[in-house]
Amino acid sequence: MRSVLSITWLNMRLLAADRSAFFWLLGMPVAFTFVFGIAFSGGGGGDVDPDEIRYALTVADLDPGPLSDELLERIEETDEIDLLMLEGPDAGEEARRLVDEGERSSALVIPPDFSARLASGERVALLFHRNPDRTNPQATRRTLDRIVARLNVEALAAEGATEAYSLLWGDPTPGTVRRLSVGVEQFVRESWETPPLTVSVERLGRSEPSDVPAMGFQHSSPAIALMYVLLNGLMFSIMLVEERRFRTLNRLFTAPVRRASVITANFLWRFVVAMFQASVLVVIGALVFGVDWGGSPGGLVAVFAAFGAAVSGLSVLLGSVARTTRQAQSAALVLALSMSALGGLWWPLEITPRAYQIAGHVVPTGWAMDAMHALVSRGHGLPEVLPEVWTLLAFAAAFSVAATLAFRSE
Amino acid sequence: MRAHYIGWKDLRIRLRDRNTLVLMLLLPVALTAIIGFAFGGDSGISTVEFLVAGTEEDDLISQAAAGLGSGSEMFQAEPATESAAREAVAAGEKPAAVILPEDLTETVIEGRRAEVVVLSDPASRIKSGIVRELAERFVARLNAGSILSRGVFETLAEERGLSEAEQRRLGGFLFGWARDALEEPRLTVEQRQAERQEIDVRAYFAPSFAVMFLLFTMLTSAKTIHEEREAGTYSRLMTAPVARTTFVGGKLLGSYLLASIQILLLVLLSSLLFGIRWGSSPIAVVAMSLATAAGASSLALLIASLTRTSRQTDNVGTAFVLIMSLLGGSMWPIEQAPEGFRSAARFTFNYWAHSGFKELVFNDAGLAGIWQELVVILGMSAVAFVLAATLLVRR
Numbered sequence: 186m187r188s189v190l191s192i193t194w195l196n197m198r199l200l201a202a203d204r205s206a207f208f209w210l211l212g213m214p215v216a217f218t219f220v221f222g223i224a225f226s227g228g229g230g231g232d233v234d235p236d237e238i239r240y241a242l243t244v245a246d247l248d249p250g251p252l253s254d255e256l257l258e259r260i261e262e263t264d265e266i267d268l269l270m271l272e273g274p275d276a277g278e279e280a281r282r283l284v285d286e287g288e289r290s291s292a293l294v295i296p297p298d299f300s301a302r303l304a305s306g307e308r309v310a311l312l313f314h315r316n317p318d319r320t321n322p323q324a325t326r327r328t329l330d331r332i333v334a335r336l337n338v339e340a341l342a343a344e345g346a347t348e349a350y351s352l353l354w355g356d357p358t359p360g361t362v363r364r365l366s367v368g369v370e371q372f373v374r375e376s377w378e379t380p381p382l383t384v385s386v387e388r389l390g391r392s393e394p395s396d397v398p399a400m401g402f403q404h405s406s407p408a409i410a411l412m413y414v415l416l417n418g419l420m421f422s423i424m425l426v427e428e429r430r431f432r433t434l435n436r437l438f439t440a441p442v443r444r445a446s447v448i449t450a451n452f453l454w455r456f457v458v459a460m461f462q463a464s465v466l467v468v469i470g471a472l473v474f475g476v477d478w479g480g481s482p483g484g485l486v487a488v489f490a491a492f493g494a495a496v497s498g499l500s501v502l503l504g505s506v507a508r509t510t511r512q513a514q515s516a517a518l519v520l521a522l523s524m525s526a527l528g529g530l531w532w533p534l535e536i537t538p539r540a541y542q543i544a545g546h547v548v549p550t551g552w553a554m555d556a557m558h559a560l561v562s563r564g565h566g567l568p569e570v571l572p573e574v575w576t577l578l579a580f581a582a583a584f585s586v587a588a589t590l591a592f593r594s595e
Numbered sequence: 596m597r598a599h600y601i602g603w604k605d606l607r608i609r610l611r612d613r614n615t616l617v618l619m620l621l622l623p624v625a626l627t628a629i630i631g632f633a634f635g636g637d638s639g640i641s642t643v644e645f646l647v648a649g650t651e652e653d654d655l656i657s658q659a660a661a662g663l664g665s666g667s668e669m670f671q672a673e674p675a676t677e678s679a680a681r682e683a684v685a686a687g688e689k690p691a692a693v694i695l696p697e698d699l700t701e702t703v704i705e706g707r708r709a710e711v712v713v714l715s716d717p718a719s720r721i722k723s724g725i726v727r728e729l730a731e732r733f734v735a736r737l738n739a740g741s742i743l744s745r746g747v748f749e750t751l752a753e754e755r756g757l758s759e760a761e762q763r764r765l766g767g768f769l770f771g772w773a774r775d776a777l778e779e780p781r782l783t784v785e786q787r788q789a790e791r792q793e794i795d796v797r798a799y800f801a802p803s804f805a806v807m808f809l810l811f812t813m814l815t816s817a818k819t820i821h822e823e824r825e826a827g828t829y830s831r832l833m834t835a836p837v838a839r840t841t842f843v844g845g846k847l848l849g850s851y852l853l854a855s856i857q858i859l860l861l862v863l864l865s866s867l868l869f870g871i872r873w874g875s876s877p878i879a880v881v882a883m884s885l886a887t888a889a890g891a892s893s894l895a896l897l898i899a900s901l902t903r904t905s906r907q908t909d910n911v912g913t914a915f916v917l918i919m920s921l922l923g924g925s926m927w928p929i930e931q932a933p934e935g936f937r938s939a940a941r942f943t944f945n946y947w948a949h950s951g952f953k954e955l956v957f958n959d960a961g962l963a964g965i966w967q968e969l970v971v972i973l974g975m976s977a978v979a980f981v982l983a984a985t986l987l988v989r990r
Contacts, residue, residue, distance in 0.1 A: 205910045208914065303781065307777075307781070313786045315787070334780075337781060338742060341743055341773070342747075351762065353764065353765060354755070371747035376706070380738035381702060381706045382704060382738055511615075519788070522626060527627060533719075559718070564717075
């Protein structure tokens with residue numbers, strides 16, 4: 186046991202003496218967390234109040250009639266959209282060009298006969314150009330749909346009044362229809378902002394919006410922590426190759442040290458570094474990015490420990506199998522990046538096809554990320570993530586057995 | 596000895612190294628394939644399965660579930676009890692559930708205030724967001740029908756006063772009429788997206804990964820300058836009549852040839868394996884590839900010239916490549932980033948290289964369409980090359 190601890194301690198001291206190691210263990214993951222956090226947040230990555238956000242909508246109003254002005258007034262009244270008006274006969278074409286070339290996110294074109302057709306009861310379509318690369322047009326379109334729905338209801342006031350009146354008392358006079366229409370429109374105006382049904386969202390877990398200001402980091406922090414524990418862990422396989430290359434392993438075996446002790450020490454120091462790295466990244470995530478890691482420190486430790494054990498086993502296996510440092514480096518990169526992509530560390534597995542989700546669970550990353558979702562997002566505890574922890578430990582056992590069999594000193 | 600001997604020897608060594616080939620070709624192709632598996636093909640996002648619960652009779656809940664699912668195969672709404680729905684969402688078995696209020700039909704007809712609750716699994720933000728959107732659309736339709744029919748009812752009641760029989764007759768008629776009338780509204784919004792071919796994620800990421808891994812390969816190539824010194828082969832070479840400029844020129848030539856081969860092979864492989872069309876102008880594709888190769892090899896050489904050991908080149912270079920790839924959009928779609936981020940990206944080599952290839956793939960741009968990218972990349976290459984050559988020759 187003493188020799189195991191001595192070799193472990195020695196390897197960790199060697200690693201600590203290398204200043205660049207800290208950059209790779211901590212600096213790069215923090216930079217990645219920051220960038221991916223912004224990417225997932227869809228905004229600045231910080232405390233965003235959706236009610237405060239206003240989007241710009243480019244408008245080409247080709248209609249000389251009064252109803253287009255009314256439509257634009259309704260849009261402005263929402264206080265959600267800033268209108269950027271285009272003038273001139275080519276405004277419609279200009280709106281299309283601005284969106285196509287990515288200068289504007291979305292544009293609304295009101296056709297020239299808008300008022301005339303609506304007044305005569307004909308159907309008419311507004312043209313909404315959207316840039317598929319931007320997310321803003323979704324919100325703009327939602328607001329526009331709301332206004333259009335209300336205009337449609339108001340437009341049916343006269344027809345509804347006529348149909349209902351005829352049903353009960355025979356055909357109404359034009360004066361009656363006008364009077365009734367005004368009444369219905371008045372009712373619609375008064376009731377529209379206080380509709381009978383509303384939608385509310387109840388999140389079942391810890392991630393209530395008020396608790397978690399930075400939703401982007403809530404995903405990127407655990408995912409990047411797992412990815413770098415994996416990437417750095419596998420890169421440590423190079424050290425084993427170098428130990429063989431410089432014959433330090435051979436020299437070690439001339440001392441009264443058992444093979445089992447050397448192998449165990451190689452697992453142990455990798456595992457300790459993985460746990461150290463994960464702990465610091467969790468603390469940085471909480472303090473710098475405001476990540477809520479859930480209410481189960483025990484669960485978090487268990488998941489990182491099981492994952493770290495699996496990575497350590499794979500690292501020793503890779504170091505034992507690889508013939509050169511370059512081979513170990515290439516294999517580590519291939520394994521770490523493809524496992525990260527497959528296991529849902531780069532994008533949520535929920536948006537991928539079923540076959541991809543299955544493939545994501547052939548590798549340890551898929552299970553580790555599932556456990557992170559359960560702990561961090563749903564607020565589950567250790568009992569709920571035990572299936573994932575056991576699966577990760579099974580991976581660790583399989584890798585470790587294979588690594589022990591493949592371990593060689595020259 | 597001429598520079599091309601050194602360049603040719605370097606190229607042969609690199610091409611015989613299987614690990615270099617893994618980094619050069621296998622990794623970018625594998626990652627592109629994985630992304631294609633995740634987001635490409637016909638299968639797309641997996642079905643959005645959710646539950647619908649309420650106190651109405653079962654057939655009404657089923658109708659509401661069908662209404663919420665909009666008849667699309669992409670959505671699968673199943674009736675459930677509220678407790679079962681809560682349990683399933685809390686356990687992460689379903690991304691969301693919609694809880695309808697008591698007496699939904701009466702509520703809508705009479706215009707009573709009530710709430711439709713969407714239970715969401717916070718670990719499944721995208722799918723639960725889709726269910727919320729469905730619920731909002733469903734509720735908006737019900738609200739519009741409710742407001743219109745009640746508006747007509749109240750106005751007529753005020754106009755003439757309604758007997759109980761008239762109230763019943765009108766009530767039965769109005770809600771159905773309003774629902775039918777709103778099915779085909781007079782005013783609609785027709786959406787048109789920018790005219791471009793459907794985005795193939797593999798076509799988007801193949802050039803991204805090609806540029807990123809080109810930089811990685813160039814780093815391993817550039818660091819041989821230090822490795823030659825560390826292994827003593829440089830000193831031996833200097834005993835021969837070789838000028839330092841010849842040595843540096845040879846190193847750059849070897850790197851450039853390797854970079855050109857790598858990027859052209861990646862273009863070819865992605866066409867053969869993934870069917871990516873790189874536009875109709877082979878000259879533009881070759882020009883863009885050769886310019887990118889020049890940029891990557893010069894930048895890698897500059898990093899080698901600024902560092903003192905092969906290990907330093909590895910560390911500083913890898914950090915440099917990763918940061919540029921992150922900022923420049925080689926790892927994620929930069930178009931979705933906030934404005935400030937997109938502006939910062941324009942200072943990176945990756946941004947311009949990716950932008951040029953994107954123009955070729957998505958807009959079928961010829962040489963004229965990528966001149967700006969070519970000028971920027973060649974400008975970066977020239978500056979990096981002059982600096983690197985000066986520093987290396989002086990050292």
